[in-house]
Amino acid sequence: MELNFPIVQVLNEEGTIVQPEYRERITKPLTMTMYRHLIRTRTFDRKCVSLQRQGRIGTYVPYEGQEACQVGSALALRDGDWMFPTYRDHGAMMTFGRSLTTTLLYWKGRTEGCVPPEGKKIVPPSVPIATQLPQAAGAACAEKWKGTNNAVIVYFGDGATSEGDFHEGLNFASVFNAPVVFFNQNNQYAISVPITRQMKTKTIAQKALAYDIPGLRIDGNDVFAVYFHTAEALERARNGGGPTLIEAVTWRYGAHTTSDDPSRYRDQEESQKRRETTDPIKRVERFMQREGWWDEEWANQVQAEVDAEIEQAVAEMERYPKADASDMFDFVFAQPTWTIAEQKEAYLQWKRGMAR
């Protein structure tokens, strides 16, 4: 079965195009855009780990190593599309248009962090595993029934495939031929549990056979493979071709969250090795060098611009007014029920009294 689902690359580890049919579409401007987003997401991620260590944000979920999955897939979306992310997909969310400040506010424990920019259908990250899959199938049905051309992308990890909601979501989408791309980032570990404890199958893509939908296994560290194959799956969805399951094989370099220590369950030398060989950013650099597009000065400028943007976002996050206790009462229902209204009033009155 593994042979039926080989890992598809467009750009190999050395930075050489291995699928010539994409040659013409890999232009210099597109490559520069990809590179910029990759640097932006990685720099942001490292900054957040550092902010967490300093106690300036709460527990943080890093994605370093998975940037190509998130950037490539998000750039394949159109404005009207839906995104159903997990808690590890803020790289994708920011690439699709969620601001850095909003993202930081989420990790600061603020509900402002779940509000997408106007017009962008970015659903807040799903924290329970795989529950977003049936929702994405339903949102896709809604677009189809409204007669739009919008599609849906939903993210999930390898561990999520063990959940019932994985099956229920894929099954629902395939029965209704819903325009949704199930984008799996197989980083090979669910916290500490390796993929061999999640499934006997060697691939996740092969699970598509059970739903009679296309299943594709791609190199998740190849931003071009991710971008083109996601775009093709989205296009098929828009044109009535139904759902697709994409397995993007990748690796998270760091911890599951800032609260865990990966050296307890895996050899971190593997991560070091992968940084040197299969890193998603290095291969784009190698490719640009091969093409003669690499410009050190430009790369430094990109880094400087990204750094400045992140610093500004951090400053904005830290300037935010203190969280207002009213907020937790005010948005539960369109109109607060009497229990909520009474509890709010009593609590705030007591709090004001205490402050005196």
Add this chain to the structure above:
Amino acid sequence: MITEVGTKSLTLVQAVNDALRIMLKEREDVIVLGEDVGKNGGVFRATDGLLEEFGEQRVIDTPLSEAGFTGAAIGMALGGFRPVVEIQFLGFIYPAYEQIMTHAARMRSRTRGHFAVPLVIRAPYGAGVRAPEIHSDSTEALFTHMPGIKVVCPASPYDAKGLLIAAIEDPDPVLFLEPMRSYRAFREDVSEGKYTIEIGKGKKWREGDDVTVIAWGAMVPVAMKAAEEAEKKGIDADVIDLRTLYPLDKDIIAESVQKTGRAVIVQEAHATGGLANDILAVINDTSFFYQHAPVERVTGFDVPVPFFAYEDDYLPTPARVLRAIEKVMSF
């Protein structure tokens, strides 16, 4: 809010069907989905004839997966629809509990109102019809405890129709519990056309000055029978049908127990952690000093809803309610 005159005599399940038909006709964004709701018209026929009238784009037979279609309905609600999901029996809702608890009920709150989930989940509930095991649960308290969802439970055909229409028009998720024991137990004149009953408002089935009996759903007829028996003994009971279980109608409870000074709460569900305890809290908070007697609760027991051979012993009966009434009157 009656918009048309004329009435017809309907059972509770027919009133549910009537409400769904009216809303499917009035609003294009309303869709009905669940197991067997289409061709079969629902296992209780609550959706009978709707597929034929509105087509399979609006009345949708789904795969057999409560979490899957409830989750999908959340996505449809985000996408601009007003899905009315049918869970075949409340005892089968548990796979969907996570979708409701973690997503439907808190989407508005976690996005500061940016996203909302105007979803109605209909579920027949309760024992007393000799159903196979697991088909007879009344676990409303699992949902009244859940912040972000309203819980409605009509006892009569007229209320079922008006409350279901109100639930569909509500901007937030509503769990709509239908007492299956009352589905065809009696008929009532129901106004034709559209009308709503405000969510959060109970009603009196009977006025009396001696004791307050509070019930909902399938327990309302039980409370009424007990009240009729009590009357023969010279005890005049106020009988309140809560109609909405969250948010509770605090005012109707307080007004009545302040008048009578005595209360009996009738709850089909298990005692511990049940809604009766919240009603007790309302009485405590609003009317403690008006009470002449400790409040009595008549409930199911802290056992799994039993196989039907035992259900007559499990369910509160008019005799048990009457005993409680007499007890609170003895103070």
